[in-house]
Amino acid sequence: MLDMSHLTTLSDALEQSIIDKDIEQIQQLCEDNSAFIYTIVPQSNAADNEKIKQFILVHQTATQLIRDVHAEMQKQLYQTNKTRKGVSKYKGVKNAK
Known part of the structure; x- marks a missing residue:
């Protein structure tokens, strides 16, 4: 039996x-x-199934938020690496004291 209070x-x-x-x-x-x-x-009680559906929607939203944040972090990491590679091409930076 699913613990509906825990789910809520x-x-x-x-x-x-x-x-x-x-x-x-x-x-x-x-x-x-x-x-x-x-x-x-799924449960036999319709009210419980509604709570489950609500949880699924919340969980999907949370998962999407995590994916979006991950994608943004990947993009920022790529930009950082790209900038570092661009900066290291300048001889003045390599030979700076």
Whole structure:
């Protein structure tokens, strides 16, 4: 049997972390509750299924936020490396004391 109170608590915490754009908190919540998340299955009660659907939407939003942040970090890292390579071409920089 799925613990609906835990699901509700997790959903609320995840939603607040999304609002705050707290990436570390989102990752921690998902990591700490990974086993629980994988046990979620449809229930016979329609109200419980609505809570599950709501959690799925929140989880998808959190996952997308993590992907977007990761992509932005990759882009910034690429720009940093590109700039470093461009700067190192100048002899004055290499020979600077």
